[in-house]
Amino acid sequence: MDRISSTTLLPESFAGARDDITEQIVLVWGQIKAPLIVPLLRLAILLCLAMSLMLFIERVYIGVVITLVKFFGRKPEKRYRWEPIKDDLEVGNLAYPMVLVQIPMYNEKEVYQLSIGAACGLSWPSDRIIIQVLDDSTDPIIKDMVELECQRWASKGINIKYEIRDNRNGYKAGALKEGMKREYVKQCDYVAIFDADFQPEPDFLWRTIPFLLHNPELALVQARWKFVNSDECLMTRMQEMSLDYHFTVEQEVGSSTYAFFGFNGTAGVWRIAAINEAGGWKDRTTVEDMDLAVRASLKGWKFLYLGSLKVKNELPSTFKAYRYQQHRWSCGPANLFRKMAMEIITNNRVTMWKKVHVIYSFFMVRKIVAHIVTFVFYCVVLPATVLVPEVEVPKWAAVYIPSIITILNAVGTPRSLHLLVFWILFENVMSLHRTKATFIGLLEAGRVNEWIVTEKLGDALKTKAAAKAHKRPRFRIGERIHLLELGTGLYLFFCGCYDIAFGKNHYFIYLFIQAMAFFIIGFGYVGTFVPNS
Incomplete structure (x- = not known):
């Protein structure tokens, strides 16, 4: 009898302690809910509603503009003079401007031959073009491979220069800056840049250079990206949808209205005089391309986007590479905005409307608000209203506005309309990293200048998969588990369960689906996975 009572005593004590803790949590929650949680949540909703309206108005505005551009046929050839460069028997090839082609690279084992081969295959008088390979590789084997490839093309009569540095200061910006210092560059008028x-x-040069040659106010001609591996996996399809909207709508609208947009860092041709007037390449942020574009625009230079000219390239197909890329693309613009806001405001060489466009539309809405509102509103605040039923979100903000924004974003890639739901879920997950990176950039926190080159796989995935087919794959938790995504997924799942039990808005449908997306990505089941050697 004593033995029975002693064995039942311990569970009862645990049960009592558990009940006490639960009661204390409920009591504390009840005490702070009305005076603290409810007002804070209402304030958060007001801020999110304001940001949602900003994003909504911006999306509708550029949607209207792109519709008018297409309707009235405002093609680049109608807005700027373009005519082919004609041969001159008297001066010969001197009728053609001298063009520098820069290819910055860093340990690009899988793709260096493709880019060098494509650059050397550009159609242009051979004595009026210089190919400059800027190799910052730290792997001596890869360095030797790149140098041998340059020598191979040089033996075919191509004017190709292989340039290296003894450091990686400034990363890509530093390499481009060093490349521009070479003596032979002084004879060049334009520079084409390809990652x-x-x-x-x-x-490529026949279609871009004439715009710069016949329109002295133009500083940059930017081409569109064409993705060779967009069908590799679902993640690359999601990227294609986002980037197609950027090129099809945002870049086109910027080019057609204010002759300004962010240089994409590659697949563009610059007037060297414009680069020099703007102060050259700077490495103060991780978006040296955007930095140069903004500074050149403030000097009065104009940009042209050629949507009909496409350059093939590769999307990051591993989640690790994509996450690093998105950190750089989100952190850099926010940090650049912090550094250049006053410079833009006090500039007196451009119109007030252009300054408003750059500060409000280009930076505030697209580079800051869009990231923050996506994560904070739809992944934090909206789920929190399930736990605090005293606070409600208007249906127009929770349903109608995001639906319209999503539809407007989808026009860039009609072939992927059936993937729209997956795209929404994926973008919400990625907004976690973009929001984090945005705040790091605004506050200049620890990883503000982190530069990790986006990994290009080329045929590496197929090669490694074939080589390891007979081996048992090794699973490393650190390579696949992402705690931030899992934590957010648990929060959404808890809110969904609470909504089923006590809620009335039926948010649990969205919450469970979005939680599942966070879990899938959190456990690493997204993109391709290349095991370590």
């Missing part, structure tokens, strides 16, 4: 995975068509 290591970009493969321009042979007629």
Whole structure:
């Protein structure tokens, strides 16, 4: 009898302690809910509603503009003078401007041959073009491979220069800056820039240089990206949808209205005089391309986007590479905005409307608000209203506005309309990293200048998969588990369960689906996975 009572005593004590803790939590929650949680949540909702309206108005505005551009046929050839460069028997090839082609690269083992080969295959008088390979590789084997490839093309009569540095100061910006210091660059009028995975068509220069040659106010001609591996996995399809909207709508609208948009860092041709007037390449942020574009625009230079000219390139197909890329693309603009806001405001060489466009539309809405409102509103605040029924979100903000914004975003990639739901869920997950990176950039926190080159796989995935087919794959938790995503997924799942039990808005349908997306990505089941050697 004593033994029975002693064994039942311990569970009862635990049960009592558990009940006490639960009662204390409920008591504390009840005490702070009305005076603290409810007002804070209402304030958060007001801020999110304001940001949602900003984003909504911006999306509708550029949607109207792009519709008018297409309707009235405002093609680049109608807005700027373009005519082919004609041969001159008297001066010969001197009728053609001298063009520098820069290819910055860093340990690009899988793709260096593609980019160098494409650049060397550009159609242009051979004595009026210089190919400059800026190799910052730290792997001596890869360095030797790149140098041998340059020597191979040089033996074919191509004017190609292989340039290296003894450091990586400034990363890509530093390499481009050093490349521009070479003596032979002084004879060049224009510079075309291609990242290591970009493969321009042979007629690229014939289609871009005439715009710069006949329109002295133009500083930049930007081409569109064409993704060679967009069908590799679902994640690359999601990226294609986002980037197609950026090129099809945002870049086109910027070019057609204010002759300004962010240089994409590659697949573009710059007037060297414009680069020099703007102060050259700077490495103060991780978006040296955007930095140069903003500074050149403030000097009065105009930009042109050629949507009909496409350059093949590769999307990051591993989640690790994509996450690092998105950190850089989100942190850099926010940090640049912090550094340049006053410079833009006090500039007296551009119109007030252009300054408003750059500060409000280009930076505030697209680079800051869009990231923050997506995560904070739809992944934090909206789920929190389930736990605090005293606070409600208007249906127009919770349903109608995001639906319209999503539809407007989808127009860039009609072939992927059936993937729209997956795209929404994926973008919400990625907004976690973009929001984090945005605040790091605004506050200049620890990882503000982190630069990790986006990994290009080329045929590496197929090669490694074949080589390891007979081996048992090794699973490393650190390579696949992402705690931030899992934590957010648990929060959404808890809110969904609470909504089923006590809620009335039926948010649990969205909450469970979005939680599942966070779990899938949190456990690493997104993109391709290349095991370590």
